[in-house]
Amino acid sequence: MYSEQISHEEVNVLSPEPITLMPFSLALSRHGLKLNRAKTHTLQVNVGCLCNQTCRHCHLSAGPGRKENMELGIIHEVVSYARRSRFETVDITGGAPEMNPGIGALIEGVFPLAARIMLRSNLSVLNDGKRGQLLEMLKSYRVVIVASFPSLNEFQFDSQRGDGIFQISIAAFKKLNAMGYGHDGSGLELNLVSNPTGAFLPPSQAETERRFRQILKKKWGIVFNNLFNFANVPLGRFRQWLVKSGNFTAYMEKLSFSFNSCAVEGLMCRSLVSVAWDGYLYDCDFNLAGGLFMGGRKIHISEMPGPPEPDSHIATADHCYTCTAGAGFT
Ligand code: SF4
Numbered sequence: 242m243y244s245e246q247i248s249h250e251e252v253n254v255l256s257p258e259p260i261t262l263m264p265f266s267l268a269l270s271r272h273g274l275k276l277n278r279a280k281t282h283t284l285q286v287n288v289g290c291l292c293n294q295t296c297r298h299c300h301l302s303a304g305p306g307r308k309e310n311m312e313l314g315i316i317h318e319v320v321s322y323a324r325r326s327r328f329e330t331v332d333i334t335g336g337a338p339e340m341n342p343g344i345g346a347l348i349e350g351v352f353p354l355a356a357r358i359m360l361r362s363n364l365s366v367l368n369d370g371k372r373g374q375l376l377e378m379l380k381s382y383r384v385v386i387v388a389s390f391p392s393l394n395e396f397q398f399d400s401q402r403g404d405g406i407f408q409i410s411i412a413a414f415k416k417l418n419a420m421g422y423g424h425d426g427s428g429l430e431l432n433l434v435s436n437p438t439g440a441f442l443p444p445s446q447a448e449t450e451r452r453f454r455q456i457l458k459k460k461w462g463i464v465f466n467n468l469f470n471f472a473n474v475p476l477g478r479f480r481q482w483l484v485k486s487g488n489f490t491a492y493m494e495k496l497s498f499s500f501n502s503c504a505v506e507g508l509m510c511r512s513l514v515s516v517a518w519d520g521y522l523y524d525c526d527f528n529l530a531g532g533l534f535m536g537g538r539k540i541h542i543s544e545m546p547g548p549p550e551p552d553s554h555i556a557t558a559d560h561c562y563t564c565t566a567g568a569g570f571t
Pocket residue numbers: 292293294295296298299300301302303304335336337363389
């Protein structure tokens with residue numbers, strides 16, 4: 242068995258500006274809290290960093306030039322792991338997971354094993370003229386689509402995601418609606434993820450959802466099921482942008498000052514395990530981006546007999562403050 246210990250200090254060396262932030266683990270212990278696993282019911286599969294976009298806020302620095310892509314051999318390992326672990330949900334992400342040639346094999350493989358399959362999509366990739374077959378597959382397997390849609394403002398949207406991406410995303414959105422996605426009672430769930438377009442925390446989720454629902458419907462006739470509002474994680478390209486724009490220290494302080502101890506119980510890392518394109522395991526996709534292995538140990542999916550044990554340790558670093566800021570990131 243191959244395993245190695247990764248120190249907390251190694252991960253925190255990532256800070257490019259002098260910053261006196263209380264370590265996240267200390268913030269937890271000052272509130273009498275520990276971050277340990279509950280029952281792990283979700284397997285998140287990150288199939289790689291290849292993406293058709295190069296968003297400014299991307300914690301993985303994904304883009305068209307990235308070579309990491311889950312190969313068929315690892316996809317088969319993922320399916321075997323899902324079979325022996327009986328996860329309720331399989332959550333597929335990337336990059337743009339639609340661009341992985343093995344995406345169909347992955348969906349087909351996990352379909353009989355999990356009650357819910359989710360696909361994280363940037364929308365624009367669904368409208369590149371190459372996804373007709375995949376779209377039909379998503380519909381017939383009732384895959385839940387979780388689509389990024391940061392802003393209703395075209396200029397802000399494009400400044401984060403690239404020129405022209407707003408209009409392409411609107412067209413993809415309409416295509417999904419025409420297939421039945423996002424309509425109540427269709428059984429085809431379409432959820433949105435919105436995030437701030439700068440170095441600030443998101444506004445209230447309920448208010449954002451109300452505004453998006455109203456404006457998308459009124460201006461473009463678009464409908465969706467739910468909206469989730471997430472803060473940007475200071476890793477990857479977003480971290481580089483924070484540093485370059487001189488916002489890194491202020492952003493980290495904002496996150497840590499907004500620490501909400503009540504958010505800890507519902508953190509997604511307590512019920513999710515994330516597998517990377519090479520088959521190694523992490524407590525979440527942010528720890529994957531930060532190179533922080535599951536529980537601080539490098540373990541391959543092929544070595545795991547089942548889901549991580551309840552009460553097992555979760556690796557943390559300062560980017561975890563993103564998840565506990567305000568209402569939290571669950
Ligand atoms: S945020 Fe999503 S859509 Fe944007 S570059 Fe990263 S993976 Fe691609």
